[in-house]
Structures are given as structure tokens and as C-alpha cells.
Amino acid sequence: MRQRIKPRRLKKGDTIGITAPAGWGSTEKMLAAAAWLEGLGYRVKLGKTLTKRYGYLAGTDKERAEELNSMFADPFIQAILCARGGYGTARIAELLDYESIRRNPKLFWGYSDITFLHAAIAKYAGLVTFHGPMLLDLAKEDVHPLTLANFETWSVPMTFKYTEHVAPLTALAEGEAEGILTGGNLSLLVSTLGTAFELDTAGKLLLIEDIGEEPYRLDRMLNQLRLAGKFADASGIILGDFHDCDPPKEKDRESLSLAEVLADHVVSAGKPVLAGFRIGHCSPNIAVPLGVHARLNTYEKLLECSEPAIW
Template identity: 65%
Template sequence: MRNRIKPPRLAPGDTVGITAPASQGDRSKIERAAGYLIRMGLNVRFGGTLSGQHGYLAGTDEERAAELNAMFADPDIRAIVCARGGYGSARIADMLDYERIRDSPKIFWGYSDITFLHTAIGNRSGLVTFHGPMLTCLAEEPVHPLTLQGFEQLFHPKPVVYTENISPLVALVEGEADGPLVGGNLSLLVSTLGTPYELDTRGRILFIEEIDEEPYRVDRMLNQLRQAGKLADASGILVCDFHNCEPNKYKNSLTLEQVIRHHIVQAGRPALAGFKIGHCSPNIAVPLGVEARMNTAQKKLEFIGPAVE
């Protein structure tokens, strides 16, 4: 991992670009949700991909990659917020201008399918990015105050701290760990393996979240991470929200908790579960690539410094 570059903080009057690097969303809902950003004092510029369609994608790979590259190159755009996830981010990873991203650092925000881009951008450019709710999430009323509060870290260089004041946390493996935070959606993290953008967990705190995957599928993905050494290489592990990951196909099934405990405890790294990060409400936004410290006795995740300059 390159030395991490922190993007400049936002100020009222700055412009945010809204793009769809994966699937298309409902433009009317996205425009309505952008009102939250406008009320924060920001200007909003909508990309053409919000109206694009190429099957299940928000335009061709070339169109989506070109728009993201253009937003990173545009000096008037100070932050890029993804409209939605879905599928398709990995298809444009080979087309991004990582040198431009490194030389023109700015806030990049999203989650779910955007996990692949977080991993690729972090590996190739060293830019700190943000795992946070997209506009399709903000279009679902009501929006939890803590979900919106996550945007404050973009304006004020104040470290994020997660304690049980937000949600109950459970120690799976006792201990302390520190290192840059990496991770995101489990299925997308697994999809990086064997690619030029492969997840690197060495000396890092790994967090995982998922949606709509049955326990046997979660088992398969965690097993693959384990066999690839990604769990044992991590300094610590955070288990976040696994939304609607219940048995369906198999009548006799291991529970999600059994699957997670099997792989995480076997890895032997300090591990905490219960974080409201992912496809959940609230959806707590966290910076990727910033040094963090976890303590299972204190049940706390604390970032060492701010994520913006």
C-alpha cells in the first residue's frame, strides 16, 4: 500500500460530483436525496451516468470510467459521491487514471459494489476514500441522524470514534490491534483476489459487511479469504452488518453466527462484531486507509487522526 494521501476537506460552496460507476438508480430519487448535500451548503453536479443505461449498468464501461476520470480531473469538483452500487464497478477498474487520482486527491464516497473501487484506488493511488451511504440510501425515508452525521468528517478534520454508544459490540477474539482500515462488502473483497487490485490486509484492520447472502455463501467467501491468508494477515477484524443473510436454500443450515465465529475465531486476530457499517440504518461512514486502533476490552474503534487535510 502506498503512503496514504488525505484529500482536502470540504467547505460550504464546494461542488460535489454525483456519478454512477456501477448500476443505474432512480434519478428522481437521487436528485431528491441530493437535497441533503445542498442543505450542507454544497453545490451538486449530476453526471450523465445517472441517466445512462446499458443493461444492468449505468452506461457502458467506457462511459462510466470516462465520467469518473473526468470528475477526478475537474478542479471545480472537490468530492465525488456515488449514486448507487448494484454491480459493475470492477469492470472499470482497468480504465481509471490512478496517476491523475493520486495527483488530484479529492473525496471519493460510496460503499457496497463501490468496495472494488475503494480497494483499487487505495492500492494504486494511495488516496484515502470513504465507505459511506450513497444517494439511493439517503432517498429512503427516514434517514437516521447518525447516517447524515457521517458527512461531518468531510468538513472537519476530527477523528472518527465508534463505541457502544452507537451499537452493542461483541468481542469474538480478545485483544488490541492497530493499522490502516481496509475492507467493505465481503463478496466484492473476495472478487479482488487474483486481480491486480487484490485486497491487502497485512498489518491492517479488516472490516466486512454483506447483504442478501445465505450462510453457506458467507461461509464460502470467508473460507476463500482464510485460505488466501487475508484473515490471518490482518492485525484485527471488524464484523459489521450482515443484512438479510438468513438460510433459505438449505433447510438444515449453520447459522450466520456459527459461520462467522468459525472463520474469525480460527484466524486468531482480535475481533469485534456488531458495527452498524453497511446495508443498515444507521450506516456509519468510515475512512479507508486511515490509521485506526481497536480494543475489544474497551469495545472501541478509534481512528488515530482525521481523514481530510
Template identity: 60%
Template sequence: MLPVIRPPRLLPGDTIGITAPAGWGDPEGLKPAIAHFEQMGLKVKVGGTVFKRNGYLAGTDAERAAELNEMFADPVIQAIVCSRGGYGTARIADMLDYELIRRNPKIFWGYSDITFLINAIRRYSGLVTFHGPMPVSLAGEDVHPLTLEGFSLLTEPRPFRYDETITPLQVLVPGEARGRIVGGNLTLLASTLGTPFELETKDCILFIEDIDEEPYRIDRMLNQLRQAGKLSEAAGFMICDFHQCEAKKGQNSFTLPEVLEHYFKAEGKPALAGFGMGHGTPNIAIPVGVEAVLNTGKRQVTCVEAAVLG
């Protein structure tokens, strides 16, 4: 892995660039997020891809990749937040200028389909990235306070910590593990295998989440990671929110807990489940690429340093 680069934290008056590197959405849905960022004392610059539609994509591949490169190069922008997920980031991963990103370290933030870019940018530039709620996550009513609180990682140089004061955690395999945090959406992680952007898990703490996938599909993807050596290489595991991932086709199915236990107990590596990260609520933000300690006895994960420079 490349040397880790932590981006500078945001200060009052700094600007967040909002871009759409994957699917398109309703630009009106950005208003609650923009208002929240402005309440934090930040400015917002909305990119042109947010207003584009190309099939299920927010503009062409060239347009989406160019805007992301431009936002990393733009000295006015100090952080880049993806407007939504959907589909499309894998199509532009080989069009990004990772040397440009390395020379211009900034906060890069998103989840779901953005998982592909979160890990690609971390792998090829060394930049710490962030798996966290996007503007589409703030468009509904009654947004969980902890979802909003996650954006404090943008401005506060404090180590990330997650324990049972946030959500109940269950021990799948006891023990303690130390390593850099990697992961995200399981479907996207599996899709990296065999590509130049293949997930790296050696001596890392791997976190996974997903939505609307039946247990047999979760089984298939975990088996793919297992056969690729990604589970055996990892130091430990964080099992996060698998939202609406129950069996839908009759009763002849393993439950999701049975599938998860099958794979993670077999690995024998420290594993905790129940983290509120992903497509459910709350959606807790987590830095990717920062070294952390997972302790099942204390039922907590604690980063050893802040994700942003103070």
C-alpha cells in the same frame, strides 16, 4: 502500500460530483441527497452517467470510467459521491487513471459494489477513500440520523471513532490491534482475489459486511479469504452489518454467528462484531486507509488521525 494521501475537507461552497460507476437508478431518487448536501452549504454537479442505462449498467464501461476520471480531473469538483451500487465497478477498475487520481486527491465515497473501487483507488494512488451511504440510501423515508451524520466526515477534520454509544458491540476475540482500515462488502472483496486489485490485508484492520447472502455463501467467501491468506495477514477484524443473511433453504444450516465465530475465533486476532456499517440502518461512514486502533476491552475503534485535511 503507497504513502497515504488524505483529501482536503469540503468547505462551504465546494462542489460534490455525483456519478454512477456501477448500476443505474432513478435520477429522481437523488433529490433528497442533493437537498441534504445543499443544506450542508455544498453545491452538487450530477454526472451524465446517472441518466444512462445499458442493461444493468449506468452506461457503457468506457462512459462510466471516463466520467470518473473526468471528475477527478475537474477543478470545480472537490468530492465524488457514487449515486448507488448494483454491479459494474470491477469492469472499469483497469480503465481508471490512478496517477491522475494521485495528483488530484479528492474525497471518493460509496459502498456495496463501490467496494471494488474504494480499495483499488486506495491501493494504486494511496488516497484515503470512504465507505459510506450513497444517495440511494437517502431516498426512503425515516433515514436514520446517524446515517446522515456520517456525511460530516466530508467537512470535519476529526478522527473517526466508533464505540457502543452507536451500536452494541460483541467481542469475538479479545485484544488490541493497530493498522490501516481496509474492507467493505465481502462479496466484492472476495471477487478481487487473483486480480491486479486483490485485497491487501497485511497488518490491517479488516471490516466486512454483506446483504442477502445465506450463511453457506458467507462461509464460502470467508474460506476463500482464509485460503488466500487474507485473514491470517490481518491485524484485527470489524464484523459489520450482515443484512438479511439468514438461512432460507430449510433447517440444515449453520447460523450466521456460528459461521463468523468459526473463522474469526480460529484466527485468534482481536475481533469485534456489531458495527452498523453496510446495507442496514444506520449505515455509519468509515474512512478506508487511515490507521486505527481496535480495542475489544473498551469496545471501540478509533482512528489516530482525521481522514481529511483541515
């Protein structure tokens, strides 16, 4: 990983570039969400990928990569918010200009499939990025106030702190740990293995979350991370939301539970493990900075960064 650099805080009147580096979504909903951001006092520049279609992708690999490169290089854009996840960011990782990203550090925000870009940008540009709700999340009905509150942090260099004020936390393995925050969506983290963008967890706090995966699929992916040494290398493990990851309801199918699978592959690593974070495919979806130093304390039910993620 390159030496870390942080993006600058946003000011009212700054421009947020909106791009779709993975899948495409409802243009109508994205326009409504963009209007909400403008209501906060920011300008919004909508990328062309928001209206492009290439199967399940928001344009070809070249189109999506060129737009993301262009937004990082554009001096009139101060932040980049991903429109949605889906699939496709791993396809453009080789096409990104990481030296340009490093020369033009700016706030980069997204989750789910965007996890692959978080890993790639951290490794080759060293930029602190943010695992948080995206444009289409703002277009959902009854958006949780804490989800909306994430966007107030763009202009304040505050230190991230997560306690049980959001939701109950459960210690699956007691202990204290510290290190650089890394991780994201489990499926995407596994897809980095064996590539030039493989996630490095050595001495770091590893965050994992996922959605819509039955325990046997989680079993396969967690086992792969375990065999790759990612849990053994980590200093501690943060379990975000695993939405709709319960065993099948058919009575003629037997299954391990999510808790059993986590015990076999994650807890067995002997590192502090704290579960229940409302991070990922959930409501509220709390944004967390990736690439900053933090400490995890299961006794205090606490995850706290030791430094601001922006300046």
C-alpha cells in the same frame, strides 16, 4: 500500496460530483437527494451516468470510467459521491487513471459495490477514501439521523471514533490490534482475489460486511479469504452489518448459523474480532475512513483512528 494521501476538507460552496460507477437508480429520488446536499450549502454536479442505462449498468464501462476520471481531474469538483452500488465497478478498475487520481486527491465516498474501487484506488493511488452511505440512501424514507450526520464530517478534520453509543458491540475474540483500516463488502473483497487489485490485509484492520447472503454463501466466501491468508495476515477484524444473512426459514433445510460460519473462518484466525458495527447495508450506516491508521480494542469495545482522514 502507494504512500497515503488525504483529501482536503470541504467548505460551503464546494462542488460535489455525483456519479454512478456501478448500477443505475431512480432519477427522481437522486434529484431529491441532491437537493438535500445543496441544502447543506454545497453545489452539486450530476454526472451523465445518472440517466444512462446499459442493462443493469449505468452506462457502458467506458462511459462510467471516463466520467469518474473526469470528475477526479476537474479542478472545480472537490468531492465525489457515488449515486449507488449494485454491480459493475470491477469492470472499470482497469480503465481508471490512478496517477491522475493521485495528483488530484479529493473526497471519494461510497460502499457496497464501490468496495472494489476503494481497493483499487488505495493500491494504485494511495488515496484515503470513505466507506459510507450514498446518494440513494439519502432518498430513503425515515433516514436515520446518524446516517445524515455522516455528511457533517466532510468539513471537519475530526478523528473517527466508534463505541457502543451507536449499538451494542460483541467481542468474538478478545484482544487489541492496530493498523491501517481496509476492507468493505465481503462479496467484492473476494472478487479482488487473483487480480491486479487484490486486497492486501497484512498488518491491517480488516472490515467486512454483506447483505442478502445465506450462510452457505458466506461460508464459501469467508473460506476463500481464509485460504488466501487474508484473516491470518490481518492484525484485527471488524464485523459490520450482515443484513438478511440468516439461514433459510424452510423447515426441511438445515444450515449453519452466521455465528458458526464466522467462528469457523474468522475467529479461528486467532486475531481480535469485534462484531456489531452499524457499518454497511443497515440503518444507521456509519461512514468509516479507509486508509488511515486505527486501533481496535475489544475490552473497551472501541474502534478509533489515530489521525484525521481529511486535512
